[in-house]
Amino acid sequence: MNAVAVSVFVFLFLLVTVLGFAAARWRKAKTLDNLDEWGLGGRGFGSFIAWFLIGGDLYTAYTFVAVPATLYAGSAVGFFAVPYTIVAYPIIFLFLPKLWSVSHRHGYVTPADFVNGRYDSKPLALAIAVTGILATMPYIALQLVGIQVVLDVMGMGQDSGSWFVKDIPLFVAFAVLAAYTYSSGLRAPALIAFVKDILIYVVILVAVLYLPSKLGGWGHIFDAAQTSFDGFNKENADAIAAGQVPGKAMMPPPVAQWAYASLALGSALALFMYPHSVTAVLSTKNRSVIRRNAALLPAYSFLLGLLALLGFVAIAAGVSVGDPPNPQLAIPQLFENEFPSWFAGVAFAAIAIGALVPAAIMSIAAANLWTRNIYKAFIKRDATDAQEAKQSKVASLVVKFGALVFVLAFSKQYAINLQLLGGVWILQTMPAIVVGLYTRWFHRWALLAGWAVGMLYGTKLAYDVPLPGDPTSHFGGPLTLIPGAETTKIYIAALALVANLVVAVVLSLVLRAMKVPEGTDQTKPDDYWADLGDEDVEPELDPYAEPHR
Amino acid sequence: MSDSRPPASPSRGQTRGRSRGHTRGLWIAIVVILVPAIVIPLWVPLYDKVDPRLNGWPFFFWFQMAMILFATSCTVVAFTLSRIADRKDREARGASAGQGRVGE
Structure with missing residues (x-):
């Protein structure tokens, strides 16, 4: 425990928490007692703030803790996060303006709204909503792990026989997150995003410039990592x-190239189907802003790549992470060892706040999905504004509890696996959402069946993956053998998506031949090109209003 | 357009044939520019090797960092083209305003 580091950390963290609560009053919100104010921050955000918000969504404990940890641990495919964030933006550029247009013409606030309007199928919309909520939980869990490891390195929650004492940092992290999103909704993460991004940029720049030069330059660092792995x-x-212990490597061997590419593509496709990404995209002012963000956001990717390589820097610096090793501790421990203690405190605050903000945004987006597409669609159609806001607040707490369950129940050996498990699920909504933007060829019931098959198959495959050295364990990794292949593995999400698509195609043909009713499409081809200023295009979406024709 | 089945032709052809006609080439160019930014980073055998090193960085790592710059250039060019295409579409639509939306 380092008093200076802890003091700086606590100061910055309190500053942010106070900002979070003050945010409730920001820009003169009259009341947070309706879903609009609480869930979309009053809808007044310009593109500048939106840019920060999206950055807050994307660069998180995933970047700071989970990805460097996989490189530190010598998982050969860990660097896939870089191609993932490269290909994500061209994909966003191509797909999401269409979603913006159709949503703004019909008043769709969530992907489930779109699917319901497009396919005239409440069960399919329900499936999309449930998947969004479920898949968000492990992603939030990853953020909780990020906060937890920082508190851990600072000396909170020392080794103890008691599971409760050991997990105190986790519960503290959870309590802070829950308290401040419950009180101030999306305004809190928006305002904090500024503080967070400034902190994060300072820490990253110092880390990627100062540390490598202090440790003998990047060439030496790569050599040190290779030597360590060879040893x-x-x-x-x-x-x-x-097969009891996985071998270590810096780069994927040829047999792991499919795994590397499929992890990158799967993650990129999954990225913009998460409820929080869709919320961020739909809150932009027009189609053009989405494209501009897609052009500018790769600036963050460069930092992500350098941050990932801090995993190797930690090896060169001789960081050790306990026995049994917890690679997640590598980066916080590196900061603790190499930075002056006051700056270590700043870095810890950056990591913790950088996890807090996206966790808040994610839980709010998932909560809105519950309120709009499950509570209001199925349980209480005539809910008042106050009832809806109440539902969202409670649902966001429930989602966070779900995340806590994931943290406690699943192996933290690689926190990144939590996010990749979420990806397996969310990717099963792709045929309905992304393909649906282009064509209504798929039959609605075929899409639902394909979704169900993809979800079950993907979950089963993930369940069957044991942790290395523990054959009885489950959910041990994101990869599985390609059927028929002996050694070549692939991201489970990709395999489940193939099963999903095959079922959807075959059943579409069958159902159409049987002339099963396909429902009425609310949307017109024109809707997918509409922009701000066109007839019937709403500049801002009203989350209360029903979608319309 | 109350038919529940999608039109067989590409969707925008039917309602916007005239206005899209001007910019179809631009939109195709945008897709063509973006495709390499998606395909090359996923083509792992292309760069899964140590040599040639750059400044001590194995090829695998510096190539992918360079791909960030490449992909950014692609998206920036595509964005610029999309602005032009959007403006032309808007002008074409402005010209036909008053006739109501085509296809309704």
């Missing part, structure tokens, strides 16, 4: 051959 592989040659 490990030699020492554990027998265990690796027996």
